[in-house]
Amino acid sequence: MIEKETIEAIKSGVDLRTYIESRGIPLKKNGRGYVGLCPFHQDTKPSLSVNIEKQLWQCFGCGAAGDVFRFVELYDKLKFPLAVEKLHHEHPHLKPLPAQPDQPEPLPEPKIQQLLDRVISIYENNLENTGKKVLYDRGIADAGLFGRHRIGYCNGKLKEILPQTGPIIEELGRIGILNSRGGEHFSGCLVFPVFDLDGNIVTIYGRFFHQATRRHVFLPHRSTGCWNIWIIKSCSDIILTESIMDALSIETAGYSNVISIQGTNGLSNADIGMFKAHGVSRITLLLDGDDPGREAALRIKERLPGFDITIKTLPDGHDPNSFLMANGADSLAGFIASESEPVAPKNVPDTPALSSLTAPDSAPDIRPAPDTGGDGFTVSFGLRKYRVMGLEKGARKLKCTVRIEHAGRLHVDTLDFYSARARRALAQDICRVFNEAPETIEADITRLMQACENAANAPRQEKEASGTVIVAGREKQEAETF
Numbered sequence: 001m002i003e004k005e006t007i008e009a010i011k012s013g014v015d016l017r018t019y020i021e022s023r024g025i026p027l028k029k030n031g032r033g034y035v036g037l038c039p040f041h042q043d044t045k046p047s048l049s050v051n052i053e054k055q056l057w058q059c060f061g062c063g064a065a066g067d068v069f070r071f072v073e074l075y076d077k078l079k080f081p082l083a084v085e086k087l088h089h090e091h092p093h094l095k096p097l098p099a100q101p102d103q104p105e106p107l108p109e110p111k112i113q114q115l116l117d118r119v120i121s122i123y124e125n126n127l128e129n130t131g132k133k134v135l136y137d138r139g140i141a142d143a144g145l146f147g148r149h150r151i152g153y154c155n156g157k158l159k160e161i162l163p164q165t166g167p168i169i170e171e172l173g174r175i176g177i178l179n180s181r182g183g184e185h186f187s188g189c190l191v192f193p194v195f196d197l198d199g200n201i202v203t204i205y206g207r208f209f210h211q212a213t214r215r216h217v218f219l220p221h222r223s224t225g226c227w228n229i230w231i232i233k234s235c236s237d238i239i240l241t242e243s244i245m246d247a248l249s250i251e252t253a254g255y256s257n258v259i260s261i262q263g264t265n266g267l268s269n270a271d272i273g274m275f276k277a278h279g280v281s282r283i284t285l286l287l288d289g290d291d292p293g294r295e296a297a298l299r300i301k302e303r304l305p306g307f308d309i310t311i312k313t314l315p316d317g318h319d320p321n322s323f324l325m326a327n328g329a330d331s332l333a334g335f336i337a338s339e340s341e342p343v344a345p346k347n348v349p350d351t352p353a354l355s356s357l358t359a360p361d362s363a364p365d366i367r368p369a370p371d372t373g374g375d376g377f378t379v380s381f382g383l384r385k386y387r388v389m390g391l392e393k394g395a396r397k398l399k400c401t402v403r404i405e406h407a408g409r410l411h412v413d414t415l416d417f418y419s420a421r422a423r424r425a426l427a428q429d430i431c432r433v434f435n436e437a438p439e440t441i442e443a444d445i446t447r448l449m450q451a452c453e454n455a456a457n458a459p460r461q462e463k464e465a466s467g468t469v470i471v472a473g474r475e476k477q478e479a480e481t482f
Helices: 004-013 016-022 068-076 080-090 109-125 127-137 143-148 168-174 229-233 244-252 269-277 291-302 320-327 329-337 354-358 420-434 438-466 473-481
Strands: 028-030 033-036 048-051 056-059 190-195 201-207 216-218 237-241 258-260 282-285 308-311 377-381 384-393 398-406 409-416
Touching: 004 068, 004 080, 016 048, 016 056, 016 068, 068 080, 109 127, 109 168, 109 190, 109 201, 127 143, 127 190, 143 244, 143 438, 201 244, 229 258, 229 269, 237 244, 244 258, 244 320, 244 329, 282 291, 291 308, 320 329, 377 438, 384 438, 398 420, 398 438, 409 420, 420 438
Parallel strands: 237 258, 237 282, 282 308
Antiparallel strands: 028 033, 033 048, 048 056, 190 201, 201 216, 377 384, 384 398, 398 409
16 A cells, blocks of 8 residues: 555645646636646547646546546556656655555566567467458558567467466566456457567557457556657658557558557657657648547647647548548558648559458469550559569579669669579668568569569460560560571
8 A cells, every 4th residue: 555645745745737737738827726628538628627726626528537646547547556656756856655565566677578578479470360350451451560560469368378387477467468367458459569769668559349349458557658659760750640550551551650649648748858859840640530630639739839730631530540441552642642632542553452451361463564654564562663674584584673662762773583682682772771671572572573574474475375476675686686
């Protein structure tokens, strides 16, 4: 039990009004108290009232109320003991927290990181069947994203592979992976680890897709964090979304500079401070395209002075994931790049129908797109466009020049696809230039080689079909010389 003296010291030592304003919620004088927008529901007019004499707050809109501890519990989604610890950590001049003799010593953070990493590795291995199909059904079909973000699936069978002796089951219970009944906290969820700037796991987010009453779950007693926040180290222009699925949808459309803030109230002052410290200058808010989403975007914009802010609102109540499913990656990319309305859906080679994405194990049908621009052909994978020129095929070679375009960048190389060293060098260059995952680019190059083989074999197939000998390229030149 936390001592009453400690609680009273924090309650009397932390000014409620100042603390609420420090969390990015402006308060205005109203009689003997203060009012502001409530962060716990979609508030359009000030319904949060703060009584500075009693150090209590109440929302007349949603009914939430309490003291500073209750505010932290709701705002940071923490249990009471952790809310007390958080407040004390933020105000170290207050009375030290006493040791809790009836509570086990908390596990050291390095041990927690080790356990979480091992659990995520197991969940990653479970993704192949059920989990991957769920992602494909939602339009998330780039296998490179799965590995880059270590996405997994919890099938509820973790205890079957754990040793039944030793401390690990008790330790997993203490960090929240196992619940009090011994079951898995994330059973039946797609799981997404959330990392900090140093690559440490902040928490794990679980997403149910087959439960109507429960959709989102995090590890207990830990901050929700910002998913994919590490990109601020290299990007001054970022996109913020409400959910991880929305962020993955935007990555599918070709924009890797996206961060999920884990709900409209998930962006903390500490996160905003990190944006400033790492040189972020431009922020695009791409939240849900409904009234609550628009109101939340305006509220978040007010908390981001000093940044160049753009608010983009999707039409018809869509969120980024539903827009991707309805219109495809190309249209979502067009909307993000546009200044106003979304581009009309188009039937393009790089936006396969969702029905074709439900079979991840099927081999893709790679055929070069018709090209009227002279020598060569073009194929697209996602938003990466590959133009092949000067294709030459022999018994032991498949040579060409490849021009790659993606997100305004360009790379050109000449190689022999039948050389493993040349393919590996090209993959490394593309990953470096376009900041793509190796798994994504390796898959692209394999499919591009298949497309080149199809293109090189086309004259032979045409010859066999027509009975006419077709001579082209170097063979034609040699024949004319002869």
